[in-house]
Every structure is written in C-alpha cells, then in structure tokens.
Amino acid sequence: MSARRPVRDRGQVAVEFVGMVPLILLLVAAVWECVLIGYAFSLAGNAADEAARVGAVHGDGACDAAARRHIAGAWHMSVRCGASGDVYKATVELNLPVFFPGLDIGTPITGEGGSPKEEED
Template sequence: MRTPARRGAGDPRSDRGQVAIEFVGTVPLILLLVAAVWECVLIGYAFSLAGNAADEAARAGAVHGDAGRCEAAAKEHIGEAWKPRVECGEAGDIYRVKVTLGVPVLFPGLDFGEIDGTAGAALEKEAK
C-alpha cells in the first residue's frame, strides 16, 4: 500500500512561508495607516492649542489692553516648535486675537500649512 505524498519544503506547491510574505507585504500599509492617524492627532491638537492660546490672549488683552501681554499670554501655552504668530488688537468694544500655528508633518517643526485660532473678549474698561 502506497502512502499519500505530503507536501513539504521541496514541493513547489507548498505554502510554507506564506505568513511571512503576507506580513512583509502588509507592514508598510500598517505603518502608513499609523502615520496618517498620528497626523490627524497632531492636526487636532494644533487646533486645540491655537484656540486655547487665542482665548488666553484675548482675555489678557481685554483686561490689560496691552498687545505685549496679549502676545505673551498666547505664547505661554505653545512651544516654539509650533512657530506661533499672534495678532492682537481692538475692534470696537471687543479685543480680538488671531493665533496662527504651523500644521506639523509627523512632528512639530516640519510644517506643510497653517492653522488659525481666533478669539475675542469684551474690553474691560473702568466706568468714568
């Protein structure tokens, strides 16, 4: 009686190593997906930073009426890697602030665009 032949390492129809080949093929796709998710996280964090910095700066500007304090308050919560630009000024009875941050590519410092955060606060002036 003849035993059936088993497929082994020498058989060209063998699927040994198939998992390794599929793993090597999918690793770049997985890494690309992780990088895309990380980029989305950084963009969302940049929006959050810009909005918070604009709020803090508008409050400081409305209370003190000083563009220097406004800019300092905005940059207090943002690292220099985000390349912040702050525009402060009065617009009628509102103190308006615009904070612009660079949109990072995988890490802050390497940018491909900008994100703006704007805020306004009512001026606090003493009644005469």
C-alpha cells in the same frame, strides 16, 4: 508505490505579514498626522482665547505674551492682537506640522478668540 507528501504553505504567514507592514505603517502615520492637526487646532484656539482675555485687560504686549505662554517653542506661530469696538480680539496662527511640531509645510492653522474690553483696577 510511494505516497506523495502534501504541499505545505510554510512561510505563507510571514510573507503576508511582510507585505502588510508598509500598509499598516502608512495607516499609523496618517492617523498620527490627523491627531496632530486636531491638536494644532485646539492649541491655536486655546492660545487665542487666553490671549484675548489677557489683552482685554492689559493690552497688546500682554496679549502676545499670553499666547506664547500657551504654545511651546517648537511650534512656528504668529500672534495678532487688537481692539475691535468693545471687543478685544486675538488671532493665533500655527503652521501645519508634518509628523512633529517644528517640521511644517507653511500652511497656517488659525485660532481666533475675543473678549469684552475691561478696565484694569
């Protein structure tokens, strides 16, 4: 009588790996998008703070230029500057990026900053 060979699971690991690759890539893309959104909030807030500090001394034109100096050209952005009583306020809006700056869905991310008005010497 001949002995039967045991059933082997050859290739099982490869099949499982190929099945998991799309899920792993989807998870990496979701984490990347979350990081990019957080970075956009950080950029908008920092640019608004810097713009408000410069605008409090030099006025609206310098405020806009200061905000744009802190944001790369790939980001779609808008800047609003102006005095509100004794405080000079700046608002920077960046469009929510999808996977990289420049490709966005038009949803704004807003950063606001304020600084007390100062007189230039």
